[in-house]
Amino acid sequence: xxxxxxxxxxxxxxxxxxxxxxxxxxxxxxxxxxxxxxxxxxxxxxxxxxxxxxxxxxxxxxxxxxxxxxxxxxxxxxxxxxxxxxxxxxxxxxxxxxxxxxxxxxxxxxxxxxxxxxxxxxxxxxxxxxxxxxxxxxxxxxxxxxxxxxxxxxxxxxxxxxxxxxxxxxxxxxxxxxxxxxxxxxxxxxxxxxxxxxxxxxxxxxxxxxxxxxxxxxxxxxxxxxxxxxxxxxxxxxxxxxxxxxxxxxxxxxxxxxxxxxxxxxxxxxxxxxxxxxxxxxxxxxxxxxxxxxxxxxxxxxxxxxxxxxxxxxxxxxxxxxxxxxxxxxxxxxxxxxxxxxxxxxxxxxxxxxxxxxxxxxxxxxxxxxxxxxxxxxxxxxxxxxxxxxxxxxxxxxxxxxxxxxxxxxxx
Numbered sequence: 001x002x003x004x005x006x007x008x009x010x011x012x013x014x015x016x017x018x019x020x021x022x023x024x025x026x027x028x029x030x031x032x033x034x035x036x037x038x039x040x041x042x043x044x045x046x047x048x049x050x051x052x053x054x055x056x057x058x059x060x061x062x063x064x065x066x067x068x069x070x071x072x073x074x075x076x077x078x079x080x081x082x083x084x085x086x087x088x089x090x091x092x093x094x095x096x097x098x099x100x101x102x103x104x105x106x107x108x109x110x111x112x113x114x115x116x117x118x119x120x121x122x123x124x125x126x127x128x129x130x131x132x133x134x135x136x137x138x139x140x141x142x143x144x145x146x147x148x149x150x151x152x153x154x155x156x157x158x159x160x161x162x163x164x165x166x167x168x169x170x171x172x173x174x175x176x177x178x179x180x181x182x183x184x185x186x187x188x189x190x191x192x193x194x195x196x197x198x199x200x201x202x203x204x205x206x207x208x209x210x211x212x213x214x215x216x217x218x219x220x221x222x223x224x225x226x227x228x229x230x231x232x233x234x235x236x237x238x239x240x241x242x243x244x245x246x247x248x249x250x251x252x253x254x255x256x257x258x259x260x261x262x263x264x265x266x267x268x269x270x271x272x273x274x275x276x277x278x279x280x281x282x283x284x285x286x287x288x289x290x291x292x293x294x295x296x297x298x299x300x301x302x303x304x305x306x307x308x309x310x311x312x313x314x315x316x317x318x319x320x321x322x323x324x325x326x327x328x329x330x331x332x333x334x335x336x337x338x339x340x341x342x343x344x345x346x347x348x349x350x351x352x353x354x355x356x357x358x359x360x361x362x363x364x365x366x367x368x369x370x371x372x373x374x375x376x377x378x379x380x381x382x383x384x385x386x387x388x389x390x391x392x393x394x395x396x397x398x399x400x401x402x403x404x405x406x407x408x409x410x411x412x
Contacts (some may be wrong), residue, residue, distance in 0.1 A: 002024055002025055002039060002392055003023070003024050003032060003039045003040070004020040004022070004023040004024075004039070004040045004041075004042060005020060005021075005022055005040070005041045005042070006020060006022070006033075006042050006044055006049075006362050007020045007041060007042070007043055007044070008020075008024065008043045008044055008046050009021065009044040009046070009047060009048075009049045009371070010046065010047065010048050010049065010220065011048075011049060011361060012048065012049075012050055012361075012376075012377045013364070015048060015376045015377070016248045016332055017132040017260070018046065019178075020333060020373055021049065021361065021367075021369075022217070023367040023394040026366065026367055026393035026394050026395075027358070027359060027363075027364060027365065027366055027367055027377075027393075027394075028362060028363050028364065028365050028366075028367055029205075029364075031126060032362045041159055042268060044371050047372060047373050047374075047388060048281060048372045048373070048374050048375075048376070048377075048380070049361065049369050049370070049371055049372075050343075050347065050361075050369060050370050050372065050377065050380070051109045051112075051347055051348065051351075051359060051360050051361055051365075051368065051369055051370075051372055052110065052111065052112025052113060052347075052368035052369055052390060052392070053109070053111045053112065053113075053320045053321070053346050053347055053350075053370065054111070054112070054113045054114070054268050054302070054320075054346060054347060054350035054351055054354070054356065055106060055111050055113070055115065055116075055237065055304055055305060055318075055320060055346075055350075056115050056236070056304045056350045056353055056354055057115060057117065057205070057236075057268060057301040057302075057304035057305070057306055058102075058114060058115070058239050058304060058305050058306060058307075058308075058318075059116065059117050059118075059119075059268045059306065059307050059310075059312075060095075060098070060099035060102055060103070060116045060118070060132060060135065061090070061095050061098075061099065061116075061118050061119060061128035061131070061132060061308065062083055062086075062087065062119065062307070062310050063098050063099065063101075063102045063308045063310060064098045064101060064102065064307055064308065064309040064310070065083070065086050065309065065310050065316050066309050066310060066311070068086040069082040069083065069085075069086055069310065069311050070082065070088070071311055071314060073278075074274065074275070074278060074311075075275065075278060076210065076211075076275050076312075078203075078311060079266045079275065079310070079311035079312045080152070080153075080182075082311045083310060083311055083312070084123075084152075084153060087119065087123065087124050088123060088124075090124060090127055090128060091127065091288075092127050092128075092130050092131045092134075093131075094131075095127065095131035095132070096127045096131040096134055096135060097202065098136075099116075099131060099132060099135045100135060100139070101137045102308055102318055103142070103143060103145075104136060104139075104142075105317060105318045106143060106318040107139075107142040107143055107390065107397055108387070108390075108398045108400065109250050109318050109319040109320065109321070109386075109387065110320070110321065110370040110372075110390055111143055111318070112142075112143055112144065112318060112368040112369075112386035112390060112392055112397075113143065113144045113146070113354075113356060113359075113368070113391050113397065114143055114144070114145050114146065115146040115147075115148055115175065115205070116132060116145060116146070116147060116148065117148045117149075117150050117177050117205070118132050118147055118148065118149050118150070118168075118173070119149075119150065119151075119152040119153070120149050120150070120151065120161060120164040120165055120168060121151060121152065121153045121158055121160075121161050121164065122158065122159070122160040122161065122164070123153075125164065126164060126167065126168065128188055129147070129168050129172075129173070131147060132145070132147055132169075133147070133172050134307070136172070141392060141395070141397065142390075142392055142397040142398070143392070144368075146174055146175060146214075146354065147168075147172060147173045147174060148173065148174075148175035148176065148177045148205050149164075149165050149168040149169065149173040149176065149177060150165075150177025150178055150179060150205075150207070151165065151177075151178065151179060151182070151189075152182065153179075153182060153278075154179070154182040154189075155178070155179075155182075155183055155189045155192060155193070156183045156184070156185055156188055156189055156192065157182070157183050158236065159291050162192075162196070162348075166196070166200075166213055169196075169202060170200075170201045172229045173202075174202055174203075175202055175203045175204070175205050176193060176196055176200065176202050176203070176204055176205075177191045177204070177205045177206060177207065178190065178196050178204065178205075178206040178207065178208075179207045180206065180207075180208060180218050181207075181208075181209075181210060184220050186221075187218060188223045190206070190218060190221050190222055190225060191221075191225060193195040193206070194225045194226075194228075194231065197229070197231065197234075198229055198231075198249050199369070203234040203235070203236070203355070204234065204235045204236070205235075205236045205237075205238065205266075206222065206235070206236070206237050206238065207238050207239055208222065208237040208238065208239060208240055209237070209239065209240050209241065209242035209243070210239040210240075210242075210272075210275075211240065211241060211246065211276065212239055212241060212245045212276055212277065212285055212287050213242065213299075214242055214250070217242050217254075218320075219237065219240065219242070219243075219254060219258070219263075220254070221269050222237060223258065223261045223262055223263055226261045226262065226263050227261050231262075232261060232262030233262040233264070233300070233355070234262075234355070235261075235262070235263045235264065236263075236264040236265070236266055236302075236353060236354075237263060237265055237266070238265075238266040238268060238304075238306075239266075239267075239268055239271075239272060239289070240265050240266075240267075240289045241272050241276055241287045241288065241289060243265075243289050243290060243294070244285070244286065244288060244289060244290055245285070245287075249291075250363045251293065251324070252297065254352050255293065255297035255298075255299060256297055257316070258294070258297075259297050259298035261298045263299075264276075264300040264301065264302070264353045265289055265291065265294055265299055265300075265301050266289075266293050266301070266302045266303065266304055266308035266353070267288055267289040267301070267302075267303045267304075267327065267345075268301060268303065268304055268305070269288050269301070269304040269323060269327045269330060270306065270307075270313050270315070270316060270323060270326060271307055271312050271313045272287050272288045272289070272399075273286065273287065273288060273326075273330065274312075274314075275287075275312065277398075286330050286331075288327065288330055288331065291303065291327065291331065291345060291349070292331055292332065292338070292341065295311075295341065295349075300349060300352055300353050301345055301349055301353070302345050302346070302349055302350040302353045302354075303320075303323055303324060303333060303342070303345045303346060304320070304323065304346075305318055305320065305323055306315060319384075319386075320346040321346070321380060321381060321384060321385065321386075321387075322385050323346065324342040324343060324345065324346050325342070325381050325382070325384050326383050327345075328381055328382075330340045336376070336378040337378075339377075339378035339379075339381040339382050340377045340378045340381075342381050343346055343375075343377050343378070343380060343381050345349050348360070366393060367391060367392075367393055367394035368390075368391065368392050368393065369391050370387040370389070370390045370391075371387065371388045371389045371390070371391075372385045372386070372387055372388060373385060373388060373402065378410065386400060387400065388402070
């Protein structure tokens with residue numbers, strides 16, 4: 001199927017106007033050649049079309065393991081310990097099966113691109129990485145999978161981990177992650193990660209400052225290293241919940257520094273809300289990085305799922321639209337502009353954050369898009385609209401039938 005005319009659809013910049021899209025060889029084009037006609041016409045029923053959604057931060061390798069863990073305290077420390085214990089029993093087939101379950105769900109939720117973090121350490125070795133590499137190939141028809149390898153259980157304190165990270169970066173991983181709070185010297189881990197990123201010419205995506213104490217923030221060291229290594233717009237920090245605990249003046253100072261250094265921020269609302277604020281007896285803090293304020297200061301932002309069905313987040317359905325709706329609730333983003341901004345953090349802003357090329361609905365972009373029954377982009381988030389179908393490279397990847405009411409037949 002090389003040439004396709006998609007007709008009877010609405011675009012996000014003109015949601016009240018019916019239009020058409022043309023696809024050839026998996027990309028949007030302006031017009032078909034004069035002597036060619038589309039091989040296929042697809043009527044999208046007047047529905048709204050959006051670019052495919054982008055998951056910037058998820059953990060496929062440790063998804064769906066709650067049946068192997070005992071959740072008692074719900075703390076970050078417990079989540080790390082119980083997941084580490086469960087990970088000791090992971091096999092490649094096991095990781096593949098659980099990851100496939102999440103990928104299939106994500107495809108039906110409208111996700112067409114995903115960055116997954118994969119844990120490497122001497123205990124698990126490359127087992128999880130090998131499984132995710134297989135998933136990357138086997139599910140390319142529905143979702144593009146980018147692999148970020150990282151040391152969940154420490155780098156400097158965990159001999160043998162760095163060698164595994166390097167091996168993965170030489171065999172298919174394209175992003176290097178970090179978890180500085182798991183080392184005795186968090187700043188030392190950050191510096192070493194930048195050295196490795198320079199060696200392998202890869203982007204960085206760090207789990208960082210994951211509590212509500214404004215003291216001990218490691219973001220300044222990330223900013224310093226980003227400038228020193230010239231890694232602007234190639235560094236993302238995930239969680240960064242300490243930012244929510246800053247008063248206006250220090251927040252403004254660090255937000256401007258993040259924007260100036262090109263350091264990007266991903267909020268993970270489901271996990272951040274679940275794990276933070278547990279010690280509070282009243283006026284419980286929300287503990288989610290304030291994306292709207294960061295965005296206003298020029299910081300590139302995204303929001304994502306993080307975990308599904310493990311001690312870090314014991315629930316979830318891999319719906320980025322649901323995550324965006326959750327953030328809209330938590331951060332009071334209820335205006336059309338606010339809701340549209342939430343949508344951007346799972347779409348075009350996410351594409352910018354991970355430096356995804358050829359993203360969008362214009363000629364030359366990859367024909368990765370979703371179809372929804374919604375009046376406008378803002379309404380997608382406000383109403384938790386479920387994608388009706390998705391297309392990857394112009395090829396349909398799934399279809400959802402709308403619910404049908406079965407009212408009783410009335411007689412006389």
